[in-house]
Amino acid sequence: MPNSDPAAETMAPPDLSGYQPPRMLGNSDVRLHNLSVVMRTIHTRATCTRAELARATGLTKTAIGGLVNDLLDQGVLVEEEFSAHRVGRPSAPLRIARERFAAVVVDIGATYLCTTLSDLAGQVHTRETDLASSQSLRVSDRIELITSRIGAAAAAARDNHLRLVGVVVAAHGITDAHRGILRRHTTKDELDIAGQISEQLPGIPFVLVENDANLAALAEWERYRTDGVRHLISLSGELSIGAGIVLDGRLHEGRSGYAGSFSHITLDPAGPECTCGRSGCWRTLVGLHHVLRNALPEVATGLEQIPGYAPIAVDALIAAAQAENKQVLDALATAGHWLGEGTANIVNALDPDLVVVGGYYAAVAPWLMPAAHDALGNGALMPIDPAQLMVVSDLNSAPYRQGAADVERARVLGGGLHCVTERLIETPLALASL
Numbered sequence: 001m002p003n004s005d006p007a008a009e010t011m012a013p014p015d016l017s018g019y020q021p022p023r024m025l026g027n028s029d030v031r032l033h034n035l036s037v038v039m040r041t042i043h044t045r046a047t048c049t050r051a052e053l054a055r056a057t058g059l060t061k062t063a064i065g066g067l068v069n070d071l072l073d074q075g076v077l078v079e080e081e082f083s084a085h086r087v088g089r090p091s092a093p094l095r096i097a098r099e100r101f102a103a104v105v106v107d108i109g110a111t112y113l114c115t116t117l118s119d120l121a122g123q124v125h126t127r128e129t130d131l132a133s134s135q136s137l138r139v140s141d142r143i144e145l146i147t148s149r150i151g152a153a154a155a156a157a158r159d160n161h162l163r164l165v166g167v168v169v170a171a172h173g174i175t176d177a178h179r180g181i182l183r184r185h186t187t188k189d190e191l192d193i194a195g196q197i198s199e200q201l202p203g204i205p206f207v208l209v210e211n212d213a214n215l216a217a218l219a220e221w222e223r224y225r226t227d228g229v230r231h232l233i234s235l236s237g238e239l240s241i242g243a244g245i246v247l248d249g250r251l252h253e254g255r256s257g258y259a260g261s262f263s264h265i266t267l268d269p270a271g272p273e274c275t276c277g278r279s280g281c282w283r284t285l286v287g288l289h290h291v292l293r294n295a296l297p298e299v300a301t302g303l304e305q306i307p308g309y310a311p312i313a314v315d316a317l318i319a320a321a322q323a324e325n326k327q328v329l330d331a332l333a334t335a336g337h338w339l340g341e342g343t344a345n346i347v348n349a350l351d352p353d354l355v356v357v358g359g360y361y362a363a364v365a366p367w368l369m370p371a372a373h374d375a376l377g378n379g380a381l382m383p384i385d386p387a388q389l390m391v392v393s394d395l396n397s398a399p400y401r402q403g404a405a406d407v408e409r410a411r412v413l414g415g416g417l418h419c420v421t422e423r424l425i426e427t428p429l430a431l432a433s434l
């Protein structure tokens, strides 16, 4: 469509001959920025030729050639084989050498500590799981163990010829990822996890501390971004309910890191009493603890005494549901109803492209989701297809019966790898030359 603005037709093209970039932006800054642009472009498309890079970024072919050579020299990029079927001068596709770089992801669960060394392609190289005794559930009491596990994983990275580019610590509770701290809900005390780890392991390039539900959301967004998903909500079924919000492709953490704290929204004022002093909070209706008590009251009390009981409880629920135990089926359907009711509130407020559920919800999905979809369909204000809008995480390829923790660990790991990959994209040469 022609430009109808009459002023534009008479306006002379701007004279750029004397143009100088702003003084504070030096040539090296421009180069670092361009390296990151090249990395981002390749990351978005998975593979990209030099010609495609030039077209996508607007940089000259010569400039692209220089940047790509630097990244190839440092081993950040690899050139794939030429396609035999291409006509004319072939151009080798480039991709990020994810298999050469690694992250350590430490998942601090309520009752376990799971330390994984993975390359950025998602291949797990080592994994160490420590079950916490009831005396050592506080994160502050586990810093020494966490640091020692990270040290062992870093040594394994060296043995496997992997370049360790970062550590991500996933924790329950409110985190400040920029400062690397974990804040307690109740006392507002701050625990400087990143500082303590960096002090004891000075060779680690960076330590990021992030809320586990936020990491799950980032993992799901990474999974669905190529389908055009921009706004995504992730819900994690645990003893409580964790939630992460991705808006416009970015994690939404709010002013203080509290965004996504949906556990205590009141859904049923006549419902069970909550630890916050009110009644019928969402967590009291869909948290594993409460669902277990409704479904299997005769074993719930005994199970809750066992450290790391959540996966055992989920296995018990699945076994009883498969045996068509009516009390269990009713309890799961009721939980599904409240899961859908709460989700409808979130959907009405945030209008996401997708809601992905994980944790124990994924494990008991066959008995939970029909009622959840019904309630979501009834509660949503805009016309939606509840089964399309609210889906179960498929990040874990293992069968559901292997336990709720597997789904959530896969999501936390995926989110951790997303964060470390983002750092590599932003500062590829700084991290590659370590």
Ligand SMILES: [Zn+2]
Residues within 6 Å of the ligand: 263, 264, 274, 275, 276, 277, 278, 281
């Ligand atoms: Zn509450």
